[in-house]
Amino acid sequence: MGNRQEIRELCQRFAAHDRQALSRLLTLASRGEQLEEIRHLVGAARAAPLDGQRGSPSRRVVAITGSPGVGKSTLVGRLIEVLRHQGSSVAVLACDPQSPLTGGALLGDRFRMPSRPEDPQVFIRSLATPGGRGAIPEHIDLMVALLQAFGFAWVILETVGAGQGETAVRHVADVVVLLVQPEAGDDIQWEKAGLFEVADLIVVHKADLPGADKVEAQIRTLVNLPGCREVPVLRVSSHQKEGLEELVKQIEILASQSRTSASSAKARLRDLLRERFVQAFEQLGGQAEELVRGWEEGRLSDEEVFAEVIERMASSSPSAN
Amino acid sequence: MYLVATTVPPSGESEIMDKPPVRIVLAKIGLDGHDRGIKVVARGLRDAGFHVIYAGLWQTPESVVRTVADEDADWLGLSILSGAHMTLVPRVLHLLRQAGLEHVGVIVGGIIPESDVPKLLELGVARVFGPGTPIPEIVEFLRGRTPAPSAS
Incomplete structure (x- = not known):
């Protein structure tokens, strides 16, 4: 289980309210697999509810x-x-x-x-x-x-x-x-x-x-x-x-x-951002090592490193198609 | 219990950490209160690195299939000592297929007369384990056949 076609199919079945797709996606999430696709799926569901x-x-x-x-x-x-x-x-x-x-x-x-x-x-x-x-x-x-x-x-x-x-x-x-x-x-x-x-x-x-x-x-x-x-x-x-x-x-x-839920929503968003940021950094692969070296040697500023990671975050979100 | 823990050969840790854990639902269906054996198997499989979902006593074929679906299990283990296996097991297999869960392997344990074993295998049961089966035998079988084979 790792191919893109399969996860796409699962997401489609999930959107069609297929309970076994939900079950399978929960397994993948629990194993830390296909996290990006799943995040995208739940993000889309949040933005555009499929039913009342x-x-x-x-x-x-x-x-x-x-x-x-x-x-x-x-x-x-x-x-x-x-x-x-x-x-x-x-x-x-x-x-x-x-x-x-x-x-x-x-x-x-x-x-x-x-x-x-x-x-x-x-x-x-x-x-x-x-x-x-x-x-x-x-x-x-x-x-x-x-x-x-x-x-x-x-x-x-x-x-x-x-x-x-x-x-x-x-x-x-x-x-x-x-x-x-x-x-x-x-x-x-x-x-x-x-x-x-x-x-x-x-x-x-x-x-x-x-x-x-x-x-x-x-x-x-x-x-x-x-x-x-x-x-x-x-x-x-x-x-x-x-x-x-x-x-x-x-x-x-x-x-x-509202006090409780607003503060916990904020905490959740904060956790999410932290996780996504670190994930984007790790996905840079070889580029990450270059960044680390450059940063360590003082060639790159903190801000320049952040900018690279943020760029990666923006480009790595799965496209909607 | 002590015996179970010591008879399961310790596996290499790397193997355990690399592969996603195999999920198995263990259940007793029908009016059958003998749950000693299934608890020993549950413990043995746990010690062998499996994720065992223990569904317990007095399950119906319907509830077991629902559990397998919601737990996204690779295997289903049924323990039957009541003599009702030729009624209950076919019903479970039928419901699994109906639910599109034919990829889930089914094993049966308990008191199953030898003459019924071939019938159960023909129906789609992957294997029948009788009384006295050493836990490592079950472990080896499950490890060798996972990802779960087709039950049909």
């Missing part, structure tokens, strides 16, 4: 994060049911860890989610995630864009579940939901830096279990200190199906707050 649903402003990208075993997959499964009941389409990118030794992965999120083979408005993809920064796979932004361009109103990202320090999701998601559960440690555990700072919403999951009150109280004390931004705390029980509608409502509210 596409590009609609009510799109949501929600990240669900929290420690392993806290109930992320189960909650995502419940959210799928609630959202479908409300008539929204939903796609899920479910991440699980990939072994740094063998490259293998056991992706076991989807079996906790409802299987709705008859329902075209639900799409679930499992993703292996190498360790390292952020616990979300590379190019996930592009995969989200593909799903949105295909028409999914909600995209839910389920993170690996590293728990602490999982901050990279912030750039991709409009709303970050952090799950905690009863009996998960004392209150100093919550004081550690990292995840709590990026959470927009904290869910005390498994709220039917004893100890939920205590955890909720601890977290409320923590997030409502003077001078902190206010973070809603909700109790949800996937087991009892309680608090799910309220959770969806809160996510809607947070996602619609």
Whole structure:
């Protein structure tokens, strides 16, 4: 898979709303293949929506994060049911860890989610995630864009579940939901830096279990200190199906707050520009080495190097034909 | 579990990193609660560098085919110990073809009477692995036949 004819054909099938083309393009994006063509495809879909649903402003990208075993997959499964009941389409990118030794992965999120083979408005993809920064796979932004361009109103990202320090999701998601559960440690555990700072919403999951009150109280004390931004705390029980509608409502509210989405859009655009710039530089091949030498020896100024790369960026965008 | 991990020969790391990982969906279809074997296979394939999408128990042929499509899998592994393989497997193969997924290879494991094996192969199953199959045998088979062959 690498030839131009094939990727063109895939893009055409995608534009004709072929679900398997979407599936294949997600694989290519996850492997970092044909990135330019795919970017161009989602860019075009954004600029010229093919049907009413596409590009609609009510799109949501929600990240669900929290420690392993806290109930992320189960909650995502419940959210799928609630959202479908409300008539929204939903796609899920479910991440699980990939072994740094063998490259293998056991992706076991989807079996906790409802299987709705008859329902075209639900799409679930499992993703292996190498360790390292952020616990979300590379190019996930592009995969989200593909799903949105295909028409999914909600995209839910389920993170690996590293728990602490999982901050990279912030750039991709409009709303970050952090799950905690009863009996998960004392209150100093919550004081550690990292995840709590990026959470927009904290869910005390498994709220039917004893100890939920205590955890909720601890977290409320923590997030409502003077001078902190206010973070809603909700109790949800996937087991009892309680608090799910309220959770969806809160996510809607947070996602619609323009401050959040404007700043995250800016962050996303910034990331995109950075990535494209570096990519253009790398695509210069032998010319890049010349630039490096010239720059190192002082023959070329910073600006002259930038100009070369920018020129490359402009010429490398795939033409529309 | 320990045995599984040690019986899979470690592969050269370069090979793993160079090639895109092979994606395989493992599922049990029908009313069959015996999931010990499929979990051992899942673990063994994971340790051999595969990306294993574990779809779990009580799947229908329809839901399995949907999973294969959405996961863009190269292989589908079905574990059946209920005796319903001659009903369920043909249905899965039919649905795969109907969905345009004939490029996905299908392997079957579990309790399959020997007399049924040729019938399943003729229907388009790539291979049937019985009880006691060493994991490396499955690994070698999948590695040797990927990118997935036509199932028909």
